Amino acid sequence: MKKLLLLFLVSAFLVVTALSAEITFWKFTDTYADATIQRFVDLWNEENPDKKVVFETFPWGDYTGTKLTTAFATGEGPDVFFISPGDFLRYVNTGIALPLSKYLTEDIIADFLPETIEAVTVGGEIYALPLEMEPVALFYNKAAFEEKGISQPQDWAELKEAAAKLKTADRYGIIVEVAPGYYQNFTWYPFLWTAGGDVVDENWEKSTFESEGAIAALDLWGSFVKEGLAPSSLPAGANDIGMFGNGLADMIVCGFWGVKQLQTQFPEFDFGVFPIPPYEKGGESISVYGGWKMMLNAKGKNTDIAAEFARWLVAEQIDFPLDWCTVTNSKFSPRYSVLEAGDEFYNTPPNDVFLEILKTSKSEPTFTPEMVKAVSDAIQAVMFAGMDPKAAAKGASAAINAYLSRYTGGVPGK
Template sequence: MSALSNSNWDRRNVLRAAMGLAAAGGLTACGGNTGRSGGGSGDSLVQYFHAYGEAGTEQAIKKYAKAYKGADVTTRWITGDNFESKLFSSLLTKQAPDVFEFHPQLQMVKSGQVADLSDLIDPVKDDFNPNDIKSHTVDGKIYGIRMIDDPQFFYYRKSMLEQAKVEVPTTLEELVEAAAKLTTDKVKGVFLGNDLTAIQNVIIFSAGADTIDANNKIAYHTDGVVDGLKQLRKLFTSGNLLLDAPTNFWDPSSLNQGLCAIQWGGMWSMPAMQAALGDDLGIFPFPKIGSSGKQSVYNGGWSMFVNAKSKNLDAAKEYVKWLWIDQKEYQEDWALSYGFHIPPRTSIANSATKLKSGLPAEAVKLFTDFGHFDNISYDQTMQTAFAEVIASSVRKDGDPEKALDTCDKKVDVELKKLFG
C-alpha cells in the first residue's frame, strides 16, 4: 500500500466540518467520473466519496458502480481536505448527489436530508453489528448503511519500549511517563495527531464518561475528563510529544519512519505498518484516566446514505441495496483489500480469514472489548465545541473547567434545537 498523501482529507478525524453550511454551489471542480454501467433502466445516479488514502480504493468503488446494471452510476471522488463542506454545499443545490457516504448525524434526519432505509436493512438487520444499527436508528427507523467499522488505538514499536524498559501503558499517567522515557534526540515518545482532535472522544470514554447520556444531557463534563485534560497538557508541554509531523495520525509514516515510539492510529493502517515493521509492531487501547476510568477504543467508520430529496429516490435505494446489502463479495473486498477494516456484517466478519490471527485478531478483540460507537445525537456542533476545549486547555494553557463550561453552553443550545 502506498503511503497516504498529505493532500488527502483527514478522513477519520472525529472533528468533522459543521453541517449547517450556508454556502451553496456545485462541485464542478471536484472528483471525477467512473465508467458508466452498461444500460439498465436509464436512471442516472451520482454518488459522492471522499478520497481515501489507500491505493486501489477509487478504482474499487468505480468497479462496483460499473458492474451495476440497474442504472448509470457516476462517482465523484472528492479530493482535498474539505469533503464535508463540498458535500453539504452541494446538497443545497440541484447538483446534489443521489447517494453519499458520511457518518450518522441526527440533524440530517431532522432536516429530512437522508432517506429512511429500514425497508432495505430490516431483512438482514440481524446480520449487522447491533451497535452499527443502534448508531443509525432514530425513532425505530434506520438511516444509513454501515460500510466499514474503523477502530482506533495506539500502535507501538516493541523494540523501542524494550530498550527503554517501558511496559505497555494502561493508565494515562503511565503513558505520560512512558513518553518521557522513550524520547531521545531523534525520537519522540508519543504521537497523538497534529491537533489532538483525533483523541477527543477517547479522552471522554477513557475517563469513564460519555458524550451525552441516554436522556440527551451532557455527560462529558466530569472530574475524570478534567483530570485527563490536565495530564494531556503536561504531555503537550513536556517535549516528549511529536508535534507538527509531516503527515497526520491516519498515516502510518510517523511510526514507520521512527519519528515516534507510540502513535495513535486506525486499523486501516495495519497492513502498511506490518509491512514496514513486521513483528516489531504492537497495539494497545487508549489508557484509563482516573479511578473511574477504563481503557477505550474509538470506532470510526463510514456509512452510505441516500439523499431523501433525490429525483431518483427509488433508483438510488435500489443501487444502495444492491451494493451494500446484496453484494457481499464487494463488501468484503471494500473492508479487507485496501487496509484493514472490520466488516459491519457479522457473516462477513466471521469469515474474514485476514482478521483471524496475529495482530489483526488482537485489534478485533480490542474493538470487541473496549469499543465505543458514534452517538447519532452527538452532532458536529457539539464535536466542534469539545475540540475547542482541547485547543484551549491542552494546546494552550486555559483552565479545563472554564473551557468545559463554555463547551456546555454551546452543547446545551444544540441539544435544545434537536430535542426541545
C-alpha cells in the same frame, strides 16, 4: 414522415429513460482503495445495463469541507455518498438523508450488529448503511520499547512515563491529533470514557461534560503537548499513520486502518498494538470505533435505484464488504456474515488485538457540529491556550447545555 417522427420520439424517450436511470456516487479520494469500489461499480453496471452508477471522488479536504454541503445547497448533491458519523445528523436533521427502512428486509437488518444499526437510526428510521468499524488503539515501535525496557502501559501514568522514555532529540514519544475537529474528538473519546466521563446524557437533555473524567482526559492530552512528549503540529492528519512509520514518534493513537497501511507502506517495520490504557490500573479500557457510512439523497431523481445499488453493494452480498475490510483495508465489517467469512484475517496478529478491543468499544457518537465544536474548543484550549482543564470542561458543558436547550433535531438510537 410519420414513421420518422415516431422513430425520433421513441429514440428520444429511450435516451431520456436511460439518462433518468443514472445515479451518482461520491466519496473522498483514496488512491489505494478507490479501485476496489470502481471494480464493483463496474460489475453493477455490467449486470444492470438499464441502470448506471457514476462513481466520483474528490480531494479529502474538499470532500470533508464544503463540497457536499455546497452541492446539496445548490440542488446538485449526489444520489449516494459516503458520510462520517460526525456529519450524520447534519443531513438527517435537514431532510437530505433518505429513510432506508422500507428498502431493508428483516434478514438484512439482522445481519448487522445491533449497535451499528442503532447508530444510524433516528426516530425509529434507518438513515444510512454502516460500511465498516475501525477501533482506536495505540501503535508502538517494538524495537524502541525493547531498547528502552518498556512494557505495555497499564494506566495513564505508565503511558506518560513510556512517552517520556521514548522521546529523544529527534523523535517524539507519542502522536495524538492536534488539529481541531471530528477526528481529534474521535480519538480523544476513548480517554474520556475510560476515565468515566461522557459528553451528554442518554437522551441529550443535559451535558455531563463537567466531570472528573473529562477533566482528567483534557489534562492528559494537554500535557502530551505542553511537556513536549507529542508534536504540537503535524505534517498531516494523525489518521495518516505514515508519520509513525517514518519515525516521527514511537507511539501513535490511531485506528485499525493503520495496520494495512503500515504493512503496505513499511513492510519491514516491526510494530505492535495495545489497547488504550485505563485511567488507573485495574480499570476498563474502552475504545471507540468509527467508520464511514453510505447515505442516500432523499431529493435524488432515482432514489429507488440508488437504494437498490447501495443495498447490493453494502448489505446483500459478501464479496465487496469482505474485500473492502480484509484485502483493500484493515477494518471490521458491521455484518455478522462478513465477520465470519473473514475469521482467519481477524484472528491473525495484530488484527486479533483489535478484535479484543472491539468487544469493549463504543460507536463514534453522532453529535451535531455544534456539540463537536464545544468539545473540540475545550481540547484546544487546554492544549494550546494554557486553560485549566476544569475551566475548559465547565465552559464546554455550559455551551452544550445552551445548545441543547434550543435543539429540536433527532437523537441517534431513539
